[in-house]
Amino acid sequence: MACRSKKELKMFVEEAKKCAAFGKVADYIPALGKANPNDLSIAIHYPDGECVSAGDIDRKITLQSISKVISLALVLMERETDEVFGKVGMEPTGDPFNSIAKLETMAPAKPLNPMINAGALVVTHLIQGSNVEDRFQRLLSFVKELANNPDICIDEEVAKSEFDTSQLNRALCYFLKQHRVIDEDVEELMDLYTKQCAIEMNCLELARVGMIFAMNGRDPDSGKQLIPEHIARICKTFMVTCGMYNASGEFAIKIGIPAKSGVSGGIMGAVPQKFGIGIFGPALDEKGNSIAGIKLLELLSETYQLSMF
Ligand SMILES: NC(=O)CC[C@H](N)C(=O)O
Structure with a gap:
């Protein structure tokens, strides 16, 4: 029923x-x-x-954190499960979504799960493609297929607004880069991540x-x-x-x-x-x-x- x-x-x-x-x-x-x-x-x-x-x-x-489930599905389809979970864990944190606290106490500095920002940034980092645009289009095509609408796009204003202000997520990225969990340019990753979060439906x-x-x-x-x-x-x-x-x-x-x-x-x-x-x-x-x-x-x-x- x-x-x-x-x-x-x-x-x-x-x-x-x-x-x-x-x-x-x-x-x-x-x-x-x-x-x-x-x-x-x-x-x-x-x-x-x-x-x-x-x-x-x-x-x-805009999808914001809902996009984290979709990017995770895509990355798991593109890569080996062990590779993905070698970089991001499977455990709940009990902390707010944007917390940096557990990252510092974990060794190695692997985010606890893909649903918190630190973990989602790692997952987005793993989206394959030759550049940010190519990687974003790959994600967007997948979203269009799931939603059954070829016209889905992003809210440019929300994407820019987050990109311009998201210093905490940048801090998470730098921490992850310092600990070699990610190895790409932080601004590029932020560009891709904020676009991902700004996909609208x-x-x-x-x-x-x-x-x-x-x-x-x-x-x-x-x-x-x-x-x-x-x-x-x-x-x-x-x-x-x-x-x-x-x-x-x-x-x-x-x-x-x-x-x-x-x-x-x-x-x-x-x-x-x-x-x-x-x-x-x-x-x-x-x-x-x-x-x-x-x-x-x-x-x-x-x-x-x-x-x-
Ligand atoms: N909880 C959320 O929806 C967070 C997503 C948001 N884009 C951020 O990174 O802060």
């Missing part, structure tokens, strides 16, 4: 929206600060092609990407295996253990589905073998997750017993 009623979804959105007042839009990337904290939209994409949605579903969001497309992960990498429309099954499984496992930053444990208990959030207020959910979810609600809680988006998932999970545990 799952929600197929637009009317019911709309009711959930109205209920969850009440929480938005307790959250705050991220503004450490200045361009994200322009978002309306009261926005909330959701789409659910089923493998039979049906899509149910509510809220302002035409609004586009609406919540219908986000739900479709979630559905591909839910279906173990298989596109039910074309029958094509867009992501090998074992890689989709690795990605979903990271979504459960680290996808909601240092709120992942509580999220697993209360909601119990693989999900990944981003500071733009997006959440991508993948309910195994059932459907994908795309949410946009820019008001964030103190851990950086969409406050109304989490409430919305709580309502859905309780009503339809979505927890996989």
